Amino acid sequence: MRVLAQMAMVMNLDKCIGCHTCSVTCKQAWTNRGGVEYAWFNNVETRPGQGYPRTYQDQQRWRGGWALNRRGRLKLRSGGRLRRLLSLFSNPHLPKLSDYYEPWTYDYQNLITAPAGDDLPTAKPTAPIVWSANWDDSLGGGPELAQHDPVLKTMSERVRLEFEQAFMFYLPRICEHCLNPSCVAACPSGAIYKRTEDGIVLVDSDTCRSWRMCVSGCPYKKIFLNHQTGKAEKCTFCFPRIELGMPTVCAQTCVGRLRYIGIVLYDPDRVLEAASVRDEHSLIEAQKRVLLDPRDPSVVEAALASGISEEWLEAARRSPVYSLIFDYGLALPLHPEYRTLPMVWYIPPLSPVVDAVRDTGFDGEDAENLFAAVDSLRIPIGYLASLFTAGDPAPVRDVLRKLAAMRAFMRDITLGREPDESIPASVGMTGELMYDMYRLLAIAKAEDRYVIPHAHREPTTEAFNDGCSVQDSGRVMLPMPKVRAS
């Protein structure tokens, strides 16, 4: 068993208020530059909605991620490697700028410099404004726009976009820093790599040759071409901060306090197997099996042998990400069917729950009512299943039941009444476990949300000793081809 550490994130969508602070702070810190005006490493999309770039989840069209070929072997959906190598210069699956949006600005100067005239000056937009990174924000779909939502199209149940039936929730997204990243595999230059020490997926801009195969290869469309430098850019999981034990900008600034960062341990040699499971509904369990239990002595032994330090192991044992996936069974991956083994996980949104049981008396005290409500939620379970479980409603239902049970269980405690152990038991939990889950979800102190061990940056010559003859201060010096303007 080889053991590697992976920096991972969980977002509790039940807590997301859709404020976009994460997007703005990320943008201001990382992509407030020429060439990436259109790039939002972190974006928040309203569901139902088209997403960013629009309809990116329609892999029939964009061909991102992985698929199994007829023999059950894993291949990039965009085609075999040979085919992609041969079609380097004409990539039909690349989103156009208009699929993201064409950035615009205004003639602000006019407000100050307008000469004396006969009307109030205005700051005219530089182009007609027809689409943006967040065009369908908070529409709950919107009748004209939601029909293009790829998730809605996959659902068997009919969703009515009418006033009384309105529903929406927010889906914040960053790079998934996948265990099986299709961008890495798609890059003909080998410029994208996964950091051995923490699994963060980065672009080596010196090596990037602007082929843009990563852009189409990523099913989440989280790699962006800088139009000025011609280099691919992406979310770095804020590694300069992470290395210091600081949360990513998006997590640090999340006022909904819904993000958790921690490490998980995994066996890289099991990745391909997990990604190749034929039944899509089994992919989540397969993905979980790649992750290792940091409390298991054999895992600890193997991890130490693999060079993982004691304090990283301690961080893995305290990891809120691991707890939310395994101890509480709340976190689900986004689109496991893309087979990239994404490492940003989500707790699906519960609310609003009680509308559905309006005739059955006071809900907060009656767990049975809550369970009935879960199946008639305003947000259709089918929609959530299409996002998080390749369409399988069972795991989503399990999570929502746990959340509902927690509220019922905690109400007694809050009101100073005797806790009812039958409530956690009904979802396969003990009262203590459920109480701890409540604390992690609700009280969620910063030190519990973010368990980030410091990076080891002390010089260890062995770490760099890969036998490469051209090694020189860690950089490969090769002649740089001229980058074509896009």
Place this chain on the structure above:
Amino acid sequence: MFGSTPNGDALGMDGAVSEALLRAGRYLRRAETSADLRAVYRVGGRDSDAFQRGQWSHDAVVRSTHGVNCTGSCSWKVYVKDGIITWEEQQTDYPSTGPDRPEYEPRGCPRGAAFSWYTYSPTRVRYPYVRGVLLEMYRAARAELGDPVLAWESVTGDPLKRRAYHHARGKGGFVRAGWDEAVEMAAAAHVSIVKRFGPDRIAGFSPIPAMSMASYAAGSRFFSLIGAAMLSFYDWYADLPVASPQVFGDQTDVPESADWWDATYLLVWGSNVPVTRTPDAHWMVEARYRGQKVVVVSPDYSDTVKLGDEWLPAQPGTDAALAMSMGHVILREFYVNRQVPRFVEYAERFTDLPFLVTLRADGGSYVADKFLTEESFKPMVFDRGKGPVAPNGTLGFRFAESGMGKWNLDLGDIDPLLTLYGESAETVEVRLPRFDVEGVLNRGVPVVRVGDQLVTTVFDLVLAQYGVGRAGLPGAWPESYSDAAEPYTPAWQESITSVPAEKAIRVAREFARNAEQSGGRSMIIMGSGCNHWFHADTIYRSFLALLKLTGCQGVNGGGWAHYVGQEKVRPLTGWAQLAFGFDWARPARQQAATPYWYLHTDQWRYDTFTADTFASPLAEQRFAGKSVADLIAQSARLGWMPSYPTFNRNPLDLADESADPVAHVVASLQDGSLRFAADEPDAPENWPRALTVWRANLLGSSGKGHEYFLRHLLGADSAVRAEPDGDVPEGKLDLLMALDFRMTSTTMFADIVLPAATWYEKHDLSSTDLHPYVHAFNPAIAPPWQTRTDFAAFTAIAKSFSVMAKTHLGVRKDIVAAPLMHDTPDELATVNGIVHDWREDGSTPIPGVTMPRLVVVERDYPAVAERMAALGPLVERLGAMTKGVRFELSKEVEYLRGRNGVVREGSARGRPSLARDTDMCEAILALSGTTNGEVAAAGFADLERRTGVPLKDLAEHRRVTFADTQQGPVSVGTSPEWSGIEKDGRRYSPFTLNVERLKPWHTLTGRQHFFLDHDWMAEMGEQLPVYRPPLSMSKLFGEPAIGEQGELGLAVRYLTPHSKWSIHSEYQDNLVMLTLSRGGPTIWMSPADAARIGVADNEWVEAVNRNGVVVARATVSHRMPEGTVYLYHAQDRLIGVPKSETSGKRGGTHNSLTRVLIKPSHLIGGYAQLSFAFNYLGPTGNQRDEVTTIRRRSQEVDY
């Protein structure tokens, strides 16, 4: 090495040829490739990712925050690199709330996160600007006359020149001026206006001091010291819930957001917490996890509904109908059919429900009249088995020497009866007004006779009002909950709100049962969706009734949580001393802004109805034949509301004319030689002449009746479509000056624009009601280009003013007309709330009783700059008064001498220095009880003497310095400046001091009021909680009824809720926010309404009503209810607004479709809690009752 797939094929990648190709490349790279060639691993390092490391690196992180108009008060990290502000991120170092609840980190929102965009943005005001046409004329006159004041007078005194620059307002043509020249012009204007017209013709407008106390105080101190008026904002913004003074006798006091966590049932009513309280929303979200139920009342499927458990989609403006029916259910099930002991005890002790009210014969029936009083201001309860008695704690005990030690809620042996039912066999029918259909309800109450008076209890009247019958009582009562004909049943409300009766019943039951089970932890978060209506005070009173009936107010986790504007200046006492120059002269001129704008923008000239339009069907015709403006004039002359300009003469001249200026003014008023300016606001001698706006965008954000402002106040072009009554002046202001860091409608129309430092470029202080901390602003960079802090700008203006004042003004006496003030003995002026108007009855007006107090104040005009920069002597001589509590401060003055240094020269010699903004911050903290335990203790000592209950133990020994606030947010302490107990890390909840320590509320009865017995409240039909529907714009102004479709389009309800992408108008011009939204003004509408006018998403529409025109794009969503459109507040007209088809001019702001309508009852003053205080009471600038037509316009737009 690899396992197998279930179908038996070997695991691996897709094809052999490509593998071979890639395998060859593997050896060229210094990285580990997985054996299957799928993945590339590489150890990160210091060199490989230099680009991102470079991006992340920075030189400094500076603590600051964002300044105005946002309750957030979030502490931020501002990153600086190479001397440039690069980005910001939230601080997370708030003091802990304890181990078992969430923390305040990381407060912030996307708008704040985008603030640094402004620093170097193209909309940044970098230099002083003056409109070219004005500057040329001024320069010419200055060259000719050699004196700035004379030059200003020659330009503004020439009608043609005046008209020329008025007409150019808002039409571009700015030219750069130097600071010296711009300041000289401004100072000359002020000197000239003081001299020619009087200081009360000058006004300053700046809102929300909590969010940058020194920046507010820098300007307001200047204006106060010269005798100019500061204009209120809380009432003007319609954020003031008038129900709060009416019910609590308090401006607004609400829980911090951490106390939402303590609630176990949360009603969110007309508030969109995730959007408008972004940094606090997590408390609501997280509290659900401990079993809190969240019910949302909202006309649209809002962001809050997304988080709630239940949604009651009430029709806009009908919320009181729903609340009244919930009250009906609670009274029926928790008071009449069954009594909850805790509820009854609470009602008896902490509300006016047991108090006795006299009934007055009215035809064959009776109407509720006045509180029965033992002597003036001592209302009575019925002591069980004994009879009427006046308990402690009423207003009669508050100021009288005989009340010393008795102003408390200790009932002693008194056992007050809630109801006379069962106590007395006698019953009568009372008449009660209804407004759902105009009419009268006849319902019986039990009565007893006291002398020749027939009395009942407030509780019995409340049951009658709510329609909760009891056996044997006469009158018409609802038969059951499903009786839709009789107010206020659940079925009745369904016909109005469209919320199913069954839902209303269930939520009411749950709400009350939760309060019963949790000891009062049911909470209502209420917002502008309910508070911005003309009749919002009645809406709020119906909400507050639910909380009082269930004993939730004054309990952690319970009560009202009103978050609409306000923003608590936690260090209130010190701030007020500095901000209004109370350290040098008292009183200051403080004006209720709504009547000010209503009069001076001439919106009153467009009223097509008289004030009795709003009156009760049981009215006694007090308003008959009077316009609303007449009532404003009456309110001014009775001393109820302040009114500046006060007289039709210069108050400096009035003071000069007699050795006894007060007697002179009274006599002149009586003989008619002197008039109140409010009697004839359009006469040129009564116009306001100079207005300075800073930290605000009056014209592009808060100015209801935007187009009227342009036409009449400024004399600029406008799109007003209504016809005024007669000839109306256009262009009143000689000077509009704006200080800002960005271009807004206010700067665009200003004559002088001064470039302001941003929040990242100065020192200041911030606090809020949403969290219990104070923290600092600090400069991350020096103010760039020629920008200056507000403090520096006003210091410069004051210096220039003082120099010119030597020649033109000297030392003068000023006669200030001050209104009858709340929390002073002034509020005893109107016995039993019976109105006498000296002008109408011919009596001699008595200053301070039947007319404003008249106070002669010395104005040392050449010393204004020196006084601004030093703490004056009245601080130790008189102490400070806050809400009726006296704070002794002489030790603190000595402390400030040491900390700030002592002035060594000039007229302020020997005083503590306020020469720097940090000095001001230091003084604010030192002179306030929340930040200085010694001061709190002094205040509690004073309050102990009055109340006779122990309080001093609540003060903690602590002193917060400015340096502390620069280190991080600092917790404030318990102080009599506020009503919550925060000792030992307890969360702030208002009125816990009242409930736990028996300190009275600042009301007539000392309790929370259901009943209001002022004459005008009876006239309005609002003695008790009542449902009043939204105003009908068809009836008032002939606008089409909602749903009608005509030439101008479809008539719809026009609402302006707060936006996700801006804080008022700030950030709506910010490119980051524009990029995340629709990039300019949009109007949200339902698919059905969009279909009716044939408009598709993102197509251009035009909305037109009598007030003006808006051009915007449509956003179509099924989240919206039919018949209502939203134009999110506040969309200024500067960003991508095309010309209108209707007017041919630039499309308007969101306020181009609104105007001010004044509710007469908001003008009441001089009576108990219904007495004026600045931003405490005054007419609201409400705007929600408006309608507009909307239509698809040509899709070709022209800018």
